[in-house]
Amino acid sequence: MHFFKYHRNELFAEDVSVKALAEKYSTPLYIYSYNTLLRHFRAYDQAFNNYQHIICFAIKANPNISILRLFAKQGGGADVVSGGELYKALKAGISPRKIVFAGVGKTDEEIRFALITNILMFNAESEDELREINRVAYLMKKKAPVALRINPDIDPETHPYIATGLKKHKFGIPIEDALEHYRIASRLENIKVVGIHKHIGSQITKIAPFVDALKSILILMDKLRSEGLRIKYLDIGGGLGISYKDEEPPIPKDLAKNLLPLLRGRDLTLILEPGRSIAGNAGILVTKVLYVKKGKEKEFVIVDAGMNDLIRPSLYGAYHHILPVVKKQRNTAIYDIVGPICESGDYFAKDRELKEVKQGEFLAVMGVGAYGFSMSSNYNCRPKAAEVMVKNNEHFLIKDRETYKDLIRGEKVPAFLK
Numbered sequence: 001m002h003f004f005k006y007h008r009n010e011l012f013a014e015d016v017s018v019k020a021l022a023e024k025y026s027t028p029l030y031i032y033s034y035n036t037l038l039r040h041f042r043a044y045d046q047a048f049n050n051y052q053h054i055i056c057f058a059i060k061a062n063p064n065i066s067i068l069r070l071f072a073k074q075g076g077g078a079d080v081v082s083g084g085e086l087y088k089a090l091k092a093g094i095s096p097r098k099i100v101f102a103g104v105g106k107t108d109e110e111i112r113f114a115l116i117t118n119i120l121m122f123n124a125e126s127e128d129e130l131r132e133i134n135r136v137a138y139l140m141k142k143k144a145p146v147a148l149r150i151n152p153d154i155d156p157e158t159h160p161y162i163a164t165g166l167k168k169h170k171f172g173i174p175i176e177d178a179l180e181h182y183r184i185a186s187r188l189e190n191i192k193v194v195g196i197h198k199h200i201g202s203q204i205t206k207i208a209p210f211v212d213a214l215k216s217i218l219i220l221m222d223k224l225r226s227e228g229l230r231i232k233y234l235d236i237g238g239g240l241g242i243s244y245k246d247e248e249p250p251i252p253k254d255l256a257k258n259l260l261p262l263l264r265g266r267d268l269t270l271i272l273e274p275g276r277s278i279a280g281n282a283g284i285l286v287t288k289v290l291y292v293k294k295g296k297e298k299e300f301v302i303v304d305a306g307m308n309d310l311i312r313p314s315l316y317g318a319y320h321h322i323l324p325v326v327k328k329q330r331n332t333a334i335y336d337i338v339g340p341i342c343e344s345g346d347y348f349a350k351d352r353e354l355k356e357v358k359q360g361e362f363l364a365v366m367g368v369g370a371y372g373f374s375m376s377s378n379y380n381c382r383p384k385a386a387e388v389m390v391k392n393n394e395h396f397l398i399k400d401r402e403t404y405k406d407l408i409r410g411e412k413v414p415a416f417l418k
């Protein structure tokens with residue numbers, strides 16, 4: 001459910017005309033709906049209302065500070081995977097006591113930064129990492145709160161690039177080695193074992209993988225308890241899918257209904273790390289048609305956004321709806337919608353049926369609020385797009401469009417080349 005709707009054949013973001021925004025801020029332009037973000041955050045919060053919980057938004061999905069701030073104001077926390085994300089979470093006013101730090105390759109510097117700021121816990125992914133966290137904590141005379149990320153070997157039945165919970169993946173500690181790792185962790189002087197973490201993949205559209213993964217984690221937790229290790233935080237990761245095309249994923253309420261009964265009688269704080277299911281369909285990318293070009297076999301709509309602005313179609317073959325910003329009574333045509341970048345993989349849709357489009361018109365790529373801007377780059381020396389947030393009938397520029405100057409920031413020409 002989102003707040004991008006047509007009124008009299010014109011697409012609106014909440015109560016603001018998308019065309020007006022495209023004309024004011026130029027394109028390519030990311031537009032986010034405040035009320036959609038709020039609604040999705042609250043859907044999680046309310047679904048898990050009866051159980052002690054923290055919603056730690058996965059910053060990688062969308063690290064814009066205004067968006068993080070929105071969640072901070074709702075009492076949300078953050079799942080971070082780098083020093084940079086930690087920095088942004090803190091800048092947005094997210095309480096460090098609600099920040100969890102995952103990732104297979106944390107550096108000393110990142111570990112130190114997280115210890116200085118007193119985050120809630122590290123989600124550690126290997127024995128080497130445990131020892132490193134212990135070493136850095138020792139040097140800082142601190143005790144590092146740690147959860148172990150367990151890989152439960154559950155197939156989330158999603159795109160292979162975004163599945164993470166199988167044996168063959170680099171993530172987490174294999175469940176059969178988990179006890180041993182907990183024993184090691186509990187013997188390390190400067191580590192305090194506080195939690196257990198799992199995240200099995202992204203864009204999961206069924207409930208069963210979540211239930212199966214939680215069940216095996218709970219069995220492990222009981223074994224830990226019998227060894228005298230008490231777990232306080234149960235972090236079940238993110239991964240709930242959204243509808244890009246015709247998927248019908250469960251909603252947070254379904255997740256809660258199926259998971260909470262398994263936790264009855266257990267005194268835990270539940271942590272969730274949703275990214276896509278909160279931000280995904282709260283954002284669109286508006287792009288202008290530069291040219292319509294008839295090839296020998298195909299007709300191409302060439303737009304001013306490229307794979308540098310949105311890489312999901314190129315990288316995962318991902319499907320995104322593409323809508324005209326102003327609907328016209330026209331015949332339909334079959335197009336490849338492509339960007340200006342010098343790569344054949346630079347496309348948003350292939351063989352897509354649309355009402356005929358003309359030069360200068362705007363199109364909206366839907367469902368790009370997560371892993372859209374956050375995965376954008378400067379490839380082909382293209383300045384990154386601007387980002388706007390709409391709230392009811394107001395709109396706010398939340399990130400300037402980059403300029404050519406931004407493209408050379410930090411670059412230096414050595415004297416011998418001058």
Ligand code: LLP
Nearest residue numbers: 058102199202203238239273274275276371
């Ligand atoms: N927690 C951890 C440890 C994660 O690795 C991820 C995502 C999340 C939470 C959030 O998952 P979500 O609720 O958004 O599914 N770039 C890909 C998605 C990569 C997801 C990586 N990890 C895409 O565009 O589909």
